[in-house]
Structure formats: structure tokens, C-alpha cells
Amino acid sequence: MSSPEETARLNRLMSVVDGLRDEMTASLQELVRIPSVSPKYPGIEYKDHVGREGEATALLTDLYRRAGASVDVFAVEEGRDNAIGRIGGKGGGNSLIFNGHVDVVPGGDPAGWAKAPPFSGEVIGSRMYGRGTTDQKSGLVAQAYAAIALREAGIELGGELQLQCVVGEETGDHACGTGAVVERGYVADAAVVSEPSAPPTPLSIVVASPGLLWFSVTVEGKKVHGSMRGATVHPAHSGDLIGVNAIDKVFLVYRALRALEDEWARTQRHDLWYNGHFSLLPGAMRGGPGDLTVPFALSDTATIEYGVMYHPERSPEDVTAEIQAVIDRAADADPWLRDHRPHCEWKLNWDPFVTSPDDGISQSVAGAYRTAAQGTAFSDQPSYTGLYGVCDATVFTRTGVPSVVFGPGDLRVAHGNDEYVDLDEVWLAARTYAVLATRWCGTASPVS
Structure with missing residues (x-):
């Protein structure tokens, strides 16, 4: 059971996330409008696309710095920048990775998109449309704003939080993306990859992949x-x-x-x-x-x-x-x-990845989700599932870092025409990431 101090801290934190919602939507829209197609995707010309991932990474880099992170930007191939934002802990807590990929698959024929052009980021009702909205720029933005909210709420973590924006996931190009990040020494006690974790339900907790x-x-x-x-x-x-x-x-x-x-x-x-x-x-x-x-x-x-x-x-x-x-x-x-x-x-x-639902990071994500979803239109009971596709969690588990997937969006609309994300899910994901960071990493700040 949470203490009154922790309850006050978390309520303040989630209130800050709520206040950042419009900015979060604007940042996601700006990110979707960068056509950061993986230049190694089969059937396209590398030279026509290389460098766009780097443009998208630059946007995330600015958000990481706003969160107070020291940022390491590096590339295995020129123009294909990864960014690692490190928010150092004050000691006594676990370290945590928030990971997501900035590359997307090609947008396809714009004529096949009925709702909005593929790189428009157009908002219709509660949905934002565009390539990468679900897979998986919304998860990256939600993770970044969770870290920004921690800073604006005046919360210092006990353990280190890493914000990882990587390239190459869509083509399994781990040597340029998450694999290169791990080889550079960026590991932690656990990782949360922000791939879309529905179906079967929005914001499921993914503990395995095929x-x-x-x-x-x-x-x-x-x-x-x-x-x-x-x-x-x-x-x-x-x-x-x-x-x-x-x-x-x-x-x-x-x-x-x-x-x-x-x-x-x-x-x-x-x-x-x-x-x-x-x-x-x-x-x-x-x-x-x-x-x-x-x-x-x-x-x-x-x-x-x-x-x-x-x-x-x-x-x-x-x-x-x-x-x-x-x-x-x-x-x-x-x-x-x-x-x-x-x-x-x-x-x-x-390779597949498997993390037990009983593992510490699985349970911590579930608990953070319960707290973040309470009083919202979403169910506050988390569900566990297997990822329909594959993702970079494999790279972490292969190196001994227990990992789960948790992120906004639905894989059933990824890679297709009229890809979209529900902005309510982006907001709830950011809330969950922020709560998770305080609980997994611990806090070192007094309650004001």
C-alpha cells in the first residue's frame, strides 16, 4: 500500500503529465511528419532515405535534454543517429531503460490512405493518423514526456533512467541500432520497449514474442x-x-x-x-x-x-x-x-524473447498501470499477452536484461494504410512510464 507521501508524489506527477498532453501531441505530430523510413528497407534506395532517421532522433534529443538528461548521440552509419539520454540517479535504486525505434516502414501509395496522407500526423477525433504513429513514434514521445514530467514535478530518481531512441529496428539492423547501443555499454536492471502492445487490449503488458x-x-x-x-x-x-x-x-x-x-x-x-x-x-x-x-x-x-x-x-x-x-x-x-x-x-x-509475468519488471509495469489508469476510461486491470510480431526486447534479454513491451498503439494497424494511434493511449502510457520510473528506480526527493 502506498504511503501518503508516495500518493501525494504520484498524484502531483500524473497531474504534470496531464498538463503536458497538448505538447505531447504536438511533438508526436512533428515527429510523424519526418519520413524517417529505414533506408535499408527492401525495395527502396538507401541514398534517398538515409539521414531522415537522424532528423527524427534530433527531435527526441531535444526532448531528452529538456528532461534534464545528458545525451550521447552516435551513429554506426552516417545520418542514422541513435540517442541515449541518461538521467543519473541519486543512489539506492534500480536502473531502467525506456527504449523505442525512430525508423518506420515506407508510407506506400498516398492514394491508398483514405483518412490522411501517410506523413501528415493529422488528428481526427481522438486519433492521430500517419506512418509511425503506432509503430512506434508515439511510444518514444510518451517515454520522453514521462521523463520531462518527472523533472517538472521536481522528482529525482534513486536509480538511473535511460531514454533510448534507436534506428534500424524495422529491418532487424541491430548492428546499427539497439545492438550497437548495448555494445556501447548501455544496459540496466530492466528495460521497457515501447512497441505497440495491443492486441488483445490497449496497453497490454507483453512478456514474450515469437x-x-x-x-x-x-x-x-x-x-x-x-x-x-x-x-x-x-x-x-x-x-x-x-x-x-x-x-x-x-x-x-x-x-x-x-x-x-x-x-x-x-x-x-x-x-x-x-x-x-x-x-x-x-x-x-x-x-x-x-x-x-x-x-x-x-x-x-x-x-x-x-x-x-x-x-x-x-x-x-x-x-x-x-x-x-x-x-x-x-x-x-x-x-x-x-x-x-x-x-x-x-x-x-x-530470436524470441520471454520474460516471466512474475518477474519484477513485469509486476512493476502492472502496478504502475493500475495506478495510472485508475479513474480513467480504461480498465485498471492489466492484461498480459504475447507480441504478435518481433522487437528489440530480444536484444536486451539476450544480454541478460529482463524486458517487457508496453506501449500505445495496435499492431493490427501498423505497416498498413491509415495507420493511427489513439491519443488517449499515448497519454495513459506516459502516465504509466512516469509512475513506473518512480517505483522501479526509487525516489530521492522530498515531498513539497
């Missing part, structure tokens, strides 16, 4: 004039002596992996996710006769790019071996693929 694999599977065919289609697919004719359509053959692999996906829905289950969340997404496909995209010859190559979300209790080696075995069995069953084996290229593994 693992992510990205691989491609390519099959070869034999190019021949399109008029030979019938002769190549019917056994009464010459078949693969004349030609083989690679697109037909890659679908044999697709069907085998689709069956594995159905099997996972029955066997790969976890209490924090709905049944069927762990999946194999055929997210992109290409094929054709050479570089042509006309249907007048049999395709001599076909490739499917897969994104795999796997169970957090499995190793990437185990999942890779299972997928490869399924592809091999599909190849063994087909005369052409038996002699012309599908080729897999394993491009990325992003």
Missing part, C-alpha cells in the same frame, strides 16, 4: 515456348523432356508448407497467443521466363519469400530443420524436383 525466420525457396524449370504447355503437363506427351514450368513446381513446395502451417495450428500452441498464430507466410513471389513477365513461355525459375513466426520455446535450428525436411519430402515425391532440388536461402533469424 521467433522470426525469413527464407526463400527457389525451384528451377526448363523454358520453352508457351504453346508447349499441354505437352509438358500431360503424361501422354513428352513432359519434362520438352520443358518444365517452375511456377507449377514451386506450388508443390507451397502446398507442403501450407500443410505444415495447418499442423502447427494444431500442435504449436501457447497460452499467450491464439491457436494458429505461429505461421509460415508466403509473403512475396516471383517467377517467369528469365526476366520477362509475360505468359508466353514456361518459367525457368520461381521463388517464394517466406516469413515464419515460430513458437518461443523452439530453437531456430529446430524450426529450420523441420521446414527443410518438409521441402525435401515434397521434392522426393516429384520426379523433376527429385533431380532438381529446391534451393533454400536462410536470410534472417530474429
Whole structure:
């Protein structure tokens, strides 16, 4: 139970956060209007986008300094600045990291955005629209304003609070972002990553994520004039002596992996996710006769790019071996693929993270949320969930820093047209971060 002194301190602190709400919205709008697309995102030109992350980081840097932090700005690649704001503790408390990424995915075709242009930051009702509103500039701004509120409320912390604004998360470029931050020595007793933590409920507490694999599977065919289609697919004719359509053959692999996906829905289950969340997404496909995209010859190559979300209790080696075995069995069953084996290229593994709901940081976030949400339109009972996607919490847990995800926004609208964030969630997140900092780090200031 809180003492009267702590209750007075927290009420004053939350009142200061409430008074900063309009400024918080304005800062978020300014940040969203910077198109800080990750320059390494597939399909875009690096030179056209490099430097915009740095512009966005500069805005956060100003907020960190306003909070009284000493700021270390550094880049692994020029123009891609990370910023670490350190608010030194007076002693006797735990240290804490508030982490978020400033890079976003491309905005896409503006014509596909019905509510507002992708980098407008337009506010309609209680929502702000724009790329990065949910994923995840709103979390960064809420964390920064929580720290500003601590200063304006005259609260000094016992342990150090780090405000981390990083680049490269959207492409798993940890070497330029959070990984580089950790290598630079910025670790703490716990970390809160401000990715959008809904669904299932707004501002859930995320204590685990799936693992992510990205691989491609390519099959070869034999190019021949399109008029030979019938002769190549019917056994009464010459078949693969004349030609083989690679697109037909890659679908044999697709069907085998689709069956594995159905099997996972029955066997790969976890209490924090709905049944069927762990999946194999055929997210992109290409094929054709050479570089042509006309249907007048049999395709001599076909490739499917897969994104795999796997169970957090499995190793990437185990999942890779299972997928490869399924592809091999599909190849063994087909005369052409038996002699012309599908080729897999394993491009990325992003490990899962797991933190117990009973861990100290999990419980501290839950308690801070209860306090911050009391008397609001939100439920004051926290919910625990698994992240639908992946995030930089993995980098921290890999180095022994217990981490959770807690932030405004809903992953179901991230990366899509008309991405938005509910500004009430941004406000409540800032309240929660501020309360959390006082409880986790402790306070060293008298009550006025």
C-alpha cells in the first residue's frame, strides 16, 4: 500500500503529465511528419532515405535534454543517429531503460490512405493518423514526456533512467541500432520497449514474442515456348523432356508448407497467443521466363519469400530443420524436383524473447498501470499477452536484461494504410512510464 507521501508524489506527477498532453501531441505530430523510413528497407534506395532517421532522433534529443538528461548521440552509419539520454540517479535504486525505434516502414501509395496522407500526423477525433504513429513514434514521445514530467514535478530518481531512441529496428539492423547501443555499454536492471502492445487490449503488458525466420525457396524449370504447355503437363506427351514450368513446381513446395502451417495450428500452441498464430507466410513471389513477365513461355525459375513466426520455446535450428525436411519430402515425391532440388536461402533469424509475468519488471509495469489508469476510461486491470510480431526486447534479454513491451498503439494497424494511434493511449502510457520510473528506480526527493 502506498504511503501518503508516495500518493501525494504520484498524484502531483500524473497531474504534470496531464498538463503536458497538448505538447505531447504536438511533438508526436512533428515527429510523424519526418519520413524517417529505414533506408535499408527492401525495395527502396538507401541514398534517398538515409539521414531522415537522424532528423527524427534530433527531435527526441531535444526532448531528452529538456528532461534534464545528458545525451550521447552516435551513429554506426552516417545520418542514422541513435540517442541515449541518461538521467543519473541519486543512489539506492534500480536502473531502467525506456527504449523505442525512430525508423518506420515506407508510407506506400498516398492514394491508398483514405483518412490522411501517410506523413501528415493529422488528428481526427481522438486519433492521430500517419506512418509511425503506432509503430512506434508515439511510444518514444510518451517515454520522453514521462521523463520531462518527472523533472517538472521536481522528482529525482534513486536509480538511473535511460531514454533510448534507436534506428534500424524495422529491418532487424541491430548492428546499427539497439545492438550497437548495448555494445556501447548501455544496459540496466530492466528495460521497457515501447512497441505497440495491443492486441488483445490497449496497453497490454507483453512478456514474450515469437521467433522470426525469413527464407526463400527457389525451384528451377526448363523454358520453352508457351504453346508447349499441354505437352509438358500431360503424361501422354513428352513432359519434362520438352520443358518444365517452375511456377507449377514451386506450388508443390507451397502446398507442403501450407500443410505444415495447418499442423502447427494444431500442435504449436501457447497460452499467450491464439491457436494458429505461429505461421509460415508466403509473403512475396516471383517467377517467369528469365526476366520477362509475360505468359508466353514456361518459367525457368520461381521463388517464394517466406516469413515464419515460430513458437518461443523452439530453437531456430529446430524450426529450420523441420521446414527443410518438409521441402525435401515434397521434392522426393516429384520426379523433376527429385533431380532438381529446391534451393533454400536462410536470410534472417530474429530470436524470441520471454520474460516471466512474475518477474519484477513485469509486476512493476502492472502496478504502475493500475495506478495510472485508475479513474480513467480504461480498465485498471492489466492484461498480459504475447507480441504478435518481433522487437528489440530480444536484444536486451539476450544480454541478460529482463524486458517487457508496453506501449500505445495496435499492431493490427501498423505497416498498413491509415495507420493511427489513439491519443488517449499515448497519454495513459506516459502516465504509466512516469509512475513506473518512480517505483522501479526509487525516489530521492522530498515531498513539497
